[in-house]
Amino acid sequence: xxxxxxxxxxxxxxxxxxxxxxxxxxxxxxxxxxxxxxxxxxxxxxxxxxxxxxxxxxxxxxxxxxxxxxxxxxxxxxxxxxxxxxxxxxxxxxxxxxxxxxxxxxxxxxxxxxxxxxxxxxxxxxxxxxxxxxxxxxxxxxxxxxxxxxxxxxxxxxxxxxxxxxxxxxxxxxxx
Numbered sequence: 001x002x003x004x005x006x007x008x009x010x011x012x013x014x015x016x017x018x019x020x021x022x023x024x025x026x027x028x029x030x031x032x033x034x035x036x037x038x039x040x041x042x043x044x045x046x047x048x049x050x051x052x053x054x055x056x057x058x059x060x061x062x063x064x065x066x067x068x069x070x071x072x073x074x075x076x077x078x079x080x081x082x083x084x085x086x087x088x089x090x091x092x093x094x095x096x097x098x099x100x101x102x103x104x105x106x107x108x109x110x111x112x113x114x115x116x117x118x119x120x121x122x123x124x125x126x127x128x129x130x131x132x133x134x135x136x137x138x139x140x141x142x143x144x145x146x147x148x149x150x151x152x153x154x155x156x157x158x159x160x161x162x163x164x165x166x167x168x169x170x171x172x173x174x175x176x
Contacts, residue, residue, distance in 0.1 A: 018157050018172065019141035024070065033063065033116070033126045034137045034160075036090065038144065040151070044068045045081070045090050049116065049124040057124070062102045062116055065090055088150075100124075109153075109175075127163065130171045135160040 023037050024044065031048040046066050050058040065086070069077045081090055087107060094104035094116075102116040114137070115127045126137045139159040144151035158171045 018143070018155075019139070019159075023141075026068075030123065031064075033124065034139060036140045036142060038142045040144070040146075042070050044070075046078075047126070051124075057100060057102070057116075059096050059099065059102075062094060062096075063092060063104070065092075109156075128158075130158055130169070130173075133169065134163040135169045136163055 019037065020039075023042050026032065026035055026044065026046070031051070033047045033049055035047060036045040044067070046068055048064045048066070050061050050064045052058050065081050067079045067081065069079065071077065085091070089108050091107045092104045093107060093110070094102050097103055100118050104114050104116065105112065106114075112128060116124060117127060119125045119136070127134060128137055129135070135158070137158065137160045139157075141157040141159070142153055143155050143157075144153045146152075153175050155175060156173045158169070158173065160169045161167065162169045
């Protein structure tokens, strides 16, 4: 059976409205690159640039990944990812292009290419291309259903800024 894109969207994610408005928005800080939130809970996977002394990019591990676990009392607990989370879900493979440019892909979805590079102000950011637009990535929201051992991702939402005009950018990517 064939679907138009809108019919396919309605069939696959009927009733799912995307990233909930009440999810926390992280305050920006110099090392923050982007973060991932999921529909299972508000806990957040954070990707930070890994700089050595003097602001030099650590080429052996350019991005540090951690969890922020939000507690009922409003406090936060920050943990590193465990081995399985790094190897199967939130980790990345990378290639050094130069001392200030890294190409990387997620281990769980290697069809998209991302780049870690400095912006015009000298701060490291993550860039990718969606809908023939270059974007500066801020948030990824993942909607997955628990069907067996591993969750099945239904869609991913990308939030960021268009690098051309610095306007907000949004794209929902339907996954099958």
